[in-house]
Amino acid sequence: MLVKLQPFLMSPLIMTTLLLSLGLGTTITFASSHWLFAWMGLEINTLAILPLMAQHHHPRAVEATTKYFLTQATAAAMILFASTTNAWLTGQWNIFQLTHPLPLTLLTMALALKIGLAPLHTWLPEVLQGLNLTTGLILSTWQKLAPFALLLQTQPMNSTTLILLGLVSTLVGGWGGLNQTQLRKVLAYSSIAHLGWMILVLQFTPSLTLLTLITYFLMTFSTFVVFKLNNVTTMNALSTSWTKSPTMTALTPLILLSLGGLPPWQDLYQNDSSFKN
């Protein structure tokens, strides 16, 4: 199949509109206290990134976009259903007052589907595999922010659901990335494992969760940028990239080890203090 991959397939006007809507969706979700507006922000976010994902009419990109659309639309509908059920049961539309246990569990599962936590994670490696590295960077950093803000705001205390999700996520993320040769799939499993850690400490110390989230974003950003600069997507290509840019290849293991949480770097202290809590 003849596919031309052009870097600027989209006109700058449309690209600007899409990127601004991407920012607007997350901002609306951040600023809202009503469930309808939070849902509107999530929908704007999803609808804005779909054309960015499918801008190259490659079969893999289109397939990844379709899978992403189906999961995100289902999760958004489930979030709205949970809040509507809460409104019918308690009469409250406020985000902070989602108190009934049934909608709370439903909402936690929906948000887990949205950010890709472990029993509901299977879409994330496939979607990330079908995208180019720039869109993958947006998907694994910026797109996690809005659902995570909702998860932080609802704050379920003493929830076994969250602990189970976190434990299964760390296990699946650790084991799933072992036998992969594709870098984007490894990054997807790394995202699952890190989000599992964040979910585990969420109900004990939310500030530590935020710190871990920021560190994870920083590491993932630098990893994606390094891969983008070297233009690599497999382990094989990464191991031969020293011929092209030796300094970058020498620096890459530092970022990867930092993402894995080895001693001189930040991530270890966070995991350590999560255990202490």
Add this chain to the structure above:
Amino acid sequence: MTPAHFAFSSTFTLGLMGLTFHRTHLLSALLCLEGMMLSLFIAFALWTLQLNSSSFSIAPMILLAFSACEASAGLGLLVATARTHGSDRMQNLNLLQC
């Protein structure tokens, strides 16, 4: 649980079950999504009517507008998938699993 609450809850759950377990055609998945959104629309409208809350009466319309946008994006993806994969059967979407 009032009868109206039971009605829209079971409609939504049936739509969700259809979306999760009946994975043959992409079009049927989109129809299930639309059914879920319509049950939410009914829930919003009935909530507004029962509580006589005039300030909330714009909410069902907002919901309907956004779900129409979502459905049109889904139909666009249906066309794109049919062009790249040959049909709208879900089992053709297997390029990315390995």
